[in-house]
Amino acid sequence: MERTPIVELKNLSKTIHGKKIIDDVSLLLYPGQITGFLGPNGAGKTTTIRMMVGLMKKSGGDVVIDGQTLSADFEEAMSKVGVIVENPEMYKFMTGYKNLLHFARMHKGVTKERIDEVVRQVGMQNRIHEKVGTYSLGMRQRLGLAQALLHRPKFLILDEPTNGLDPAGIREFRQYLRMIAETEGVSVFVSSHMLSEIELMCDRIAVIQNGKLVDIRDVRETRESHYYIEAAPAEKAAVLLRTAGFETEPLESGVVIQAEKAQIPAVVQELSAEGLDIFAIQPHRRTLEDEFLELTGGGQLAETAAK
Ligand SMILES: Nc1ncnc2c1ncn2[C@@H]1O[C@H](COP(=O)(O)OP(=O)(O)OP(=O)(O)O)[C@@H](O)[C@H]1O
């Protein structure tokens, strides 16, 4: 997929008191894609994000947003960005709608129609004329999202937006993010320390550990390249498939193989021809956790804090 990135982090670095907090981070972000920024507490997610939006000075490197360099054209570059860092600032005694009107005045050309549109996009039509003080955390997050989208940013940055949300709230937020990435073509960059959440929310994942990017990978690719085959006798299936050149891994009463979807019919024929009984074939969703255990040789992701 050859596309033009909308955001480029170039050798971004931060040193505080002689200690490298962010170490030479380079990353490309694409339109319409949700990229997860995954790392344990203290890995450097917030520091990176703060530098990306000019809330903290960089020690080295640069950020290019839609062709504008942060260090040379700050205002211009930031006009393309929507941000939710920590809890969105809202006036509790005003209605959600009045809050949006207030924020709309900070940008050029945000029409009433655009306000209505973002309200619909985050599913707030029914409550938008109530005071923010009466909103649940999930609703405040969605209002924050609406606010960040008012000026039609090409790039949306969110630092741990689902912190404190319950599973239903997280799921809802995820669906809104997906819809926004798709309908508005926005490139979304969202941080989290939770593997499972990032895996469900994102197309791509950039992993940060101790201030360094240690991995960038595509989520869907990972998911679709493995199939679980339940067949009897399972041992014989494993031997046949290995002989046929597949990478295999025994699992319960079957075997997991690494294969393309197009190879599956031939696999079925082969196993049937050898007299095996096939009970089920399904895509095997290797979780990201499996991948990282492999990658780190023991799953240190959650434990290794930058000290
Ligand atoms: N102003 C500062 N002075 C000294 N050290 C700092 C400063 N800001 C951040 N750090 C250190 O930089 C490292 C990265 O912190 P950061 O807040 O970016 O991590 P994070 O990935 O956002 O973590 P969390 O998941 O807890 O939010 C930590 O070790 C932190 O202690």
Ligand SMILES: [Mg+2]
């Ligand atoms: Mg943080």
